[in-house]
Amino acid sequence: MGSRAGRSAALSVTSATIAAALLLAACGRTAGSSGTATQSPTKGLVATTAPGTKPVASVTWALYRDVNSLDPIYAFDYPENTAVSLMCESLLKQSPSGAIEPGLATLSTPSPTKLVFTINPGAKFWDGHPVTTADVLYSLDRNTNASLGGFYGLVFNRVASIAATGSSQVTITLKQPDYWLQGELASIPGVVIEKAFAVKQGKKYGTPTGSIMCTGAYKLKSFVPGVGVTAVPNASYWNPAVKPLVQQIVLKGVASDTTLTSGLTTGAIQGTYLSGGLSTLPQLQSGGAVTITRGPGWFTDAFIVSNTKGVLADVRVRRALSLALDRRAIISNVYKGAALMPRWLSNPGSFGYGKAVFDRAYLASPLMSKNIAEARKLVQEAGATGKTFTIGTSAQIQNIAAVTGAYQAAADAIGLKTVLKSVSAQNYINFFIDPKARAGIDGFLTVNYGDYADPASMLATLVLPGGSQNYDNFNDPQIIAWLEQARSTADPNARAALVAKAEKRVATLLPWIPDAQPVSVLIMSKGLTGATASFAYMFAPWANSLGGR
Amino acid sequence: MRLAFIGRRLAMLVASLAVASFVIFGALYLAPGNPIAALSGGRSLPPSSLRILEARYHLNQPFLVQYWYWLDNALHGNLGISITLRENVTTLIASRAWTTAGLVLYASVIILALGIGMGIAGGLRPGLLDTSVLVTSAISAAIPAFVAAIALVALFAVKLRWFPALGNGTDLLSNVRHLTLPAFALGLSSLAIVARVTRSAIREEAGREHVQTAISRGIPRRQLVRRHILRNAAIPITTISGITIASLIAVDAVVETAFSLNGLGAYLVTSAQDKDLAVVQGISLVLVTAFVVINVAVDLAYAVLDPRVALGSRAT
Numbered sequence: 001m002g003s004r005a006g007r008s009a010a011l012s013v014t015s016a017t018i019a020a021a022l023l024l025a026a027c028g029r030t031a032g033s034s035g036t037a038t039q040s041p042t043k044g045l046v047a048t049t050a051p052g053t054k055p056v057a058s059v060t061w062a063l064y065r066d067v068n069s070l071d072p073i074y075a076f077d078y079p080e081n082t083a084v085s086l087m088c089e090s091l092l093k094q095s096p097s098g099a100i101e102p103g104l105a106t107l108s109t110p111s112p113t114k115l116v117f118t119i120n121p122g123a124k125f126w127d128g129h130p131v132t133t134a135d136v137l138y139s140l141d142r143n144t145n146a147s148l149g150g151f152y153g154l155v156f157n158r159v160a161s162i163a164a165t166g167s168s169q170v171t172i173t174l175k176q177p178d179y180w181l182q183g184e185l186a187s188i189p190g191v192v193i194e195k196a197f198a199v200k201q202g203k204k205y206g207t208p209t210g211s212i213m214c215t216g217a218y219k220l221k222s223f224v225p226g227v228g229v230t231a232v233p234n235a236s237y238w239n240p241a242v243k244p245l246v247q248q249i250v251l252k253g254v255a256s257d258t259t260l261t262s263g264l265t266t267g268a269i270q271g272t273y274l275s276g277g278l279s280t281l282p283q284l285q286s287g288g289a290v291t292i293t294r295g296p297g298w299f300t301d302a303f304i305v306s307n308t309k310g311v312l313a314d315v316r317v318r319r320a321l322s323l324a325l326d327r328r329a330i331i332s333n334v335y336k337g338a339a340l341m342p343r344w345l346s347n348p349g350s351f352g353y354g355k356a357v358f359d360r361a362y363l364a365s366p367l368m369s370k371n372i373a374e375a376r377k378l379v380q381e382a383g384a385t386g387k388t389f390t391i392g393t394s395a396q397i398q399n400i401a402a403v404t405g406a407y408q409a410a411a412d413a414i415g416l417k418t419v420l421k422s423v424s425a426q427n428y429i430n431f432f433i434d435p436k437a438r439a440g441i442d443g444f445l446t447v448n449y450g451d452y453a454d455p456a457s458m459l460a461t462l463v464l465p466g467g468s469q470n471y472d473n474f475n476d477p478q479i480i481a482w483l484e485q486a487r488s489t490a491d492p493n494a495r496a497a498l499v500a501k502a503e504k505r506v507a508t509l510l511p512w513i514p515d516a517q518p519v520s521v522l523i524m525s526k527g528l529t530g531a532t533a534s535f536a537y538m539f540a541p542w543a544n545s546l547g548g549r
Numbered sequence: 550m551r552l553a554f555i556g557r558r559l560a561m562l563v564a565s566l567a568v569a570s571f572v573i574f575g576a577l578y579l580a581p582g583n584p585i586a587a588l589s590g591g592r593s594l595p596p597s598s599l600r601i602l603e604a605r606y607h608l609n610q611p612f613l614v615q616y617w618y619w620l621d622n623a624l625h626g627n628l629g630i631s632i633t634l635r636e637n638v639t640t641l642i643a644s645r646a647w648t649t650a651g652l653v654l655y656a657s658v659i660i661l662a663l664g665i666g667m668g669i670a671g672g673l674r675p676g677l678l679d680t681s682v683l684v685t686s687a688i689s690a691a692i693p694a695f696v697a698a699i700a701l702v703a704l705f706a707v708k709l710r711w712f713p714a715l716g717n718g719t720d721l722l723s724n725v726r727h728l729t730l731p732a733f734a735l736g737l738s739s740l741a742i743v744a745r746v747t748r749s750a751i752r753e754e755a756g757r758e759h760v761q762t763a764i765s766r767g768i769p770r771r772q773l774v775r776r777h778i779l780r781n782a783a784i785p786i787t788t789i790s791g792i793t794i795a796s797l798i799a800v801d802a803v804v805e806t807a808f809s810l811n812g813l814g815a816y817l818v819t820s821a822q823d824k825d826l827a828v829v830q831g832i833s834l835v836l837v838t839a840f841v842v843i844n845v846a847v848d849l850a851y852a853v854l855d856p857r858v859a860l861g862s863r864a865t
Binding site (some may be wrong): 060065066068069076146147148149150151153154203206207208209224225226227252253254255256258259262263265266268269425429430433434468 | 583585594595597598599601602605633634635636637640641644645648699702703706707710713714715716717806807808809810811812815816819822
């Protein structure tokens with residue numbers, strides 16, 4: 001999520017973008033624009049591309065900035081996630097559709113508070129050593145080891161103990177049932193690294209002069225800051241069904257839109273996932289050098305209401321603002337069509353389980369369409385006419401600035417006034433982490449996501465008390481109860497039904513106001529195919545089928 | 550004399566480094582933002598992780614204490630650890646210094662060869678040639694490096710496919726190929742300035758009394774140009790060349806970013822944005838040193854070009 005000067009990073013708060021009118025036309029209609037219960041809300045999006053069939057000598061894959069670390073416990077942004085997910089594997093695996101499958105281990109749940117992982121007998125690291133229970137215990141423990149300061153410690157907060165309970169068996173005992181943990185263990189927190197290797201590396205693990213030891217089909221060749229992370233096939237990959245076809249993948253940070261565009265056009269760059277807006281997308285689309293694939297996105301473009309006291313503290317005003325927002329303009333101007341009209345806060349691309357339940361509930365919810373008359377009425381009822389709210393924004397981040405403009409227009413149309421507090425691109429991040437930066441503003445914009453394909457994954461961070469993104473101390477007992485219950489519910493459909501209820505209520509209470517649901521955009525040069533097209537690329541190997549067509 | 554000159558220059562270098570390091574550290578400290586933020590993109594980190602990282606990098610200490618930590622280490626040859634890469638700053642800088650050095654050198658060669666060449670040609674041959682030098686230099690002086698980069702890539706990389714659009718290359722030959730467009734983008738406007746100054750210096754010298762006298766004495770043109778015009782015009786040409794080449798160090802960040810090169814300039818910008826203090830300090834020291842060294846070289850050149858100039862005093 002970042003943004004650095006223009007399309008940078010820290011702010012990936014920017015937005016994923018893209019894709020053009022051509023694609024839209026091919027799609028038939030903008031998904032979600034009408035919608036009956038028989039249709040999928042993500043119709044027209046594909047999670048995978050056809051597997052590659054031919055070997056390829058070398059692929060340069062662009063990231064919005066260089067990779068900083070290959071240590072999974074510090075992977076918290078697009079570049080690091082993409083690099084770790086290329087080479088490393090988790091206990092469980094997220095398929096491109098978001099479903100959770102066996103990974104390095106298979107899971108059984110003899111009781112709601114016990115997760116028993118049986119390590120796949122063939123699983124081994126790049127150096128040929130088999131994956132042992134010691135490696136699994138060590139890898140999981142690193143997440144919560146206070147001296148390391150990893151970023152995923154909180155996801156283990158229902159864990160009572162983790163222990164080896166057999167030669168190839170690890171048991172996680174929970175304080176109370178936690179069906180969200182499985183999703184996390186199919187994501188970055190579940191990555192298993194080799195204990196002996198990591199202990200020897202110490203602080204150097206995952207740094208440029210250090211190295212890493214994982215299990216994936218691609219292994220690390222070199223990590224040179226400024227040059228990139230180079231991965232080569234792991235000839236002795238433990239899963240014989242996978243045959244890596246690309247002799248070398250270089251993950252390289254490319255800072256500007258222009259450079260990315262000329263690189264993709266000339267073939268100096270052969271692939272990328274968009275994590276921010278790309279102004280030149282229509283140009284690439286018509287240039288013919290690349291194919292652009294749109295997959296289900298698990299992220300949401302939203303307005304975070306961060307002030308408990310201001311005019312937005314009144315739910316009627318939030319609803320009015322939401323009703324007045326021209327989301328179609330945001331989708332066409334900011335996302336060039338590569339986003340869906342929201343019905344909920346969470347992206348319908350993130351329905352990784354209980355799909356039928358989610359789809360039905362989602363499509364039964366109203367589209368968040370514009371209704372100025374209704375919005376004006378709500379503002380009057382709330383007695384808020386003429387009142388002012390302050391938006392934290394950055395004029396230097398194109399997408400943020402554009403969506404801010406849409407909010408100003410919406411406020412204008414319903415008799416509210418706006419003040420902007422604009423900061424530089426690199427300081428935008430402070431709204432998220434520094435309460436002082438949030439003082440005096442009523443809200444700011446984000447593109448946000450959870451760690452796995454579950455609407456609850458992101459939702460929990462903003463509606464549960466103490467959630468890392470619950471800036472306005474939002475506290476709705478009903479929503480909290482449904483989500484807590486969902487977390488403890490084994491049956492996927494029952495869990496989906498509970499999360500759906502919470503989503504519906506969130507969509508009326510609007511702790512955050514959804515702006516658009518971006519789709520995941522994969523760009524590859526014409527000769528390439530096989531990369532994961534959905535947002536799953538952030539959390540699970542995405543190049544195992546990559547190759548020439 | 551020589552020793553005193555070198556001693557004075559060394560003292561100046563040390564003083565510049567000390568002042569620069571303090572000012573840069575202070576400026577970056579005062580700038581809002583949190584270096585830890587660069588690690589997490591736009592999402593919130595758990596507060597416990599934030600606290601651990603802040604303690605690890607002394608970010609919770611007062612300014613002077615932080616600066617002292619850095620200075621103490623730097624005096625012991627340790628430039629510190631990058632927060633984003635968890636790596637030694639020395640290692641990180643060393644791996645990128647060659648790109649920047651190569652790029653600045655390549656651009657300097659272009660500026661000196663083409664700039665001075667065009668200036669001399671225009672200065673000595675009034676008429677069509679001179680007019681075209683004037684027009685060309687007027688246009689290229691007005692093109693900022695980032696625009697030049699886009700235009701050069703659009704024409705020579707995307708359209709004609711003569712040169713690669715980005716990256717560094719793997720061996721010497723491909724390095725040169727990869728650095729050609731960046732070097733032109735970097736040098737273009739400086740080249741124009743050098744050409745213009747050279748042209749007017751030549752014009753001025755050619756109109757001087759001693760040159761007219763030499764002409765009337767029937768001294769051959771070749772000798773006239775070399776001994777009477779170029780030699781005297783060399784001082785302003787050296788001055789402007791020194792200044793423009795030293796200034797390349799500053800512009801180079803833009804070009805490196807545009808061509809995705811792994812040089813110091815682009816890295817300085819990213820690190821400053823990330824508030825990665827140790828890296829910014831390290832690169833600044835290298836750049837300040839380079840700047841001082843180029844100026845010393847210019848001073849030495851004055852003394853060589855004009856024996857009347859005492860070493861270390863500015864030629865006029």
